[in-house]
Amino acid sequence: MKDGMSETIRLAAASGCACVVCEHGILAPFARIDARDYLRCGDCAATVLDQRLRLSRADEHAHYLHHENDPHDPRYRAFLSRLATPLMARLDAGARGLDYGCGPGPALAAMLSEAGHQVALYDPFFAPDSGPLAGIYDFVTCTEAAEHFHAPAAEFARLRGLVRPGGWLALMTAFQTEDERFAGWRYRKDPTHVVFYREQTFRHLARAWGWACEVPEKDIVLMRRPGEGAE
Secondary structure: OOOOOOHHHHHHHHOOOEOOOOOOOEEEEEEEEOOEEEEEEOOOOOEEEOHHHOOOHHHHHHHHOOOOOOOOOHHHHHHHHHHHHHHHOOOOOOOEEEEEOOOOOOHHHHHHHHOOOEEEEEEOOOEOOOHHHHOOEEEEEEEOOHHHOOOHHHHHHHHHHHEEEEEEEEEEOOOOOOHHHOOOOHHHHOOOOOEEOOHHHHHHHHHHHOOEEEEEEOOEEEEEOOOOOOO
């Protein structure tokens, strides 16, 4: 899929650019599709869009305003239950959490609150108060947000720091699968999606962090921080 890769991106890759997801692997040319260049990490297998092609903050925000995430929509709740159900099965009663990247309609937070958990909200566009980022939580959720991260390694470092020892980081994002399907994949076509993960990407990150990693079903990742005194 490397045919047609722009000369600019070839030169950038040849310079040994470190992966923006795992920070250890090297990004190499992967594909040029619809005049958009993508790179692939040889270690964690993440695929990232050339950073020069990202939307401006204003355009990104404008795109999100078209999302229809009604917290009362039963279909949207059913979609989010793919993460909520396995997560809640692992939480103690009355656990305290943070919905990171909650968006304009924080349905997941509502679902978890209805189950008796305490959930704070943070979103850089729709709940920008940074106060909740000073806390530490039994669980942190990040649903349909990681694919928007412009600086994934820094975002994941922040998320890890928000989870108490023994706590959970729960993520939902569509996993990239066969490379042959990448060009036509609807997820790739969203202009705000700039990084794409495989299941092995998250397992690679968890090993690097020393965290446990579960994938209860496709597109759902539950990572657990080691408890106090764990090696």
